[in-house]
Amino acid sequence: MSAVIATIETLLVDLPTIRPHKLSMTTMACQTMVIVRLCDSDGVEGLGEGTTIGGLAYGPESPESIKRNIDTYLAPLLIGQPASNVNALRARLNRHARGNAIAKSALETALLDAQGKRLGLSVAELLGGAQQSHLPVLWTLASGDTQRDIDEAFQRLDDRRHCDFKLKIGANPIAQDVAHVAAIKAALGERASVRVDVNQAWDEATAVRGIAALQEAGIDLIEQPIPAREHAGLIRLANRFRVPMLADEAVQDARDGFDLAAAGFSGAYALKIAKSGGLQGVLELAHVAQAAGIGLYGGTLLEGSIGTAASLHAWATLPELAWGSEMFGPLLLKDDIVTQPLDYREFGVALPSGPGLGITLDEDKLAHYTRAH
C-alpha cells in the first residue's frame, strides 16, 4: 500500500525583524509565518510555509486566515488521499477551494518536501532538475532613513552579501521619495544596481512624474508603480519610459502573465510561489513569460527559510533570472527555526541540497516562537 496523508498541522510562528521594514502599505517589526507539518502514513514529514506581509495590508490572506482555512477546509481535502500524486492533490484543492493561493502554496510545498524525502530527490529534481545552484539575491533598503539605508548598503557591498538594492517607496510625497532614492543612487554610483518598488501606491499621472525623475536619477527598474488591476496603464508606462517596469501584484499566475503579455507588455515579471498557489503554478507563469520574451525575477513575500528554500528550488529549474532574486527573507529576521540556515555568500544564496527542501526544523526554536493560540 502506498502512503496516504495522515496528519496536517499548522503553526503560527512570530519572528521579530532585525529593524523596522517600511513599505508603502505597512511597517513591519515582526513577520508571522504559517508553518505546515504534513505527515504520511509511513511517518515521512513534509514542511511548508505560507507567509504574507503586514496582516491584511498586502493582500486578502492573513496568517490567521491561512491557518484557519487550511485547518477547516484544505487539510480535510488531503487527509486519507494517496500522498505521492502531487498533481492530483493540487487539482483536488483547486476544484474544491477557490483563491487562498498562499495557503495552497504552503500545502504544495509540504507535499513536495515529503515526496522528495520519500524518493531521495530534492524538490528541484522532482521539478525536472536544477539548472542553477547559486542564485543572485538583492537586499531591500527600507529603514525609512536615507543615511541609515546608505550605510546598510555599503556594509552589504563590503560583506559581498548583496550588490543590487531595492528601495520601497510610495508612502511619502513624490518629491520626498525621489530625493531619498536619488541620494542613495548618487552615494552608491556604479557599485550597485538600484531599483524601486512602489507597491501600487501611485495613480498613473503621479507615476509619469515619478518615473521620469527616477529614470533621470539612474534607477534600473520600477516595480508595480500603479494598482495591480491597471494592466493597460502599466503597458502605457512600459512603452513611455526607457527604464523597464517590473509587474508584481499585477501578475499572480500564468493567466495574468498571458493576458499582460498578449496585451503588449514589455518588461519583467516578479515570480512568487505565494501569488501562484505554489511551485508548479509559479513555474507555469515563468514558462508563459519565457514564451513571451519577458524577463524573470525571483520574488518573495518575505518568507522565512522554508518558503525561501521552496522558492529557490523552483527558480533553480529555470535557465536564468534576468533580474536576479530577492530571496533575502531569512536575513531580515532576528532568528531562524531551522537547524542549518541558508548559505548566503558571494552576492547570492546556494540552493539547499539533500532530499526534499533540504531543510530541518530546530524544534526548540520552533516551540519558542510558536504563538500559543
Ligand SMILES: O=C(O)C[C@H]1C=CC(=O)O1
Ligand atoms: O515585493 C514586494 O512587494 C514584497 C517584498 C519583497 C521585498 C520586500 O521588501 O517586500
Ligand SMILES: [Mn+2]
Ligand atoms: Mn513588489
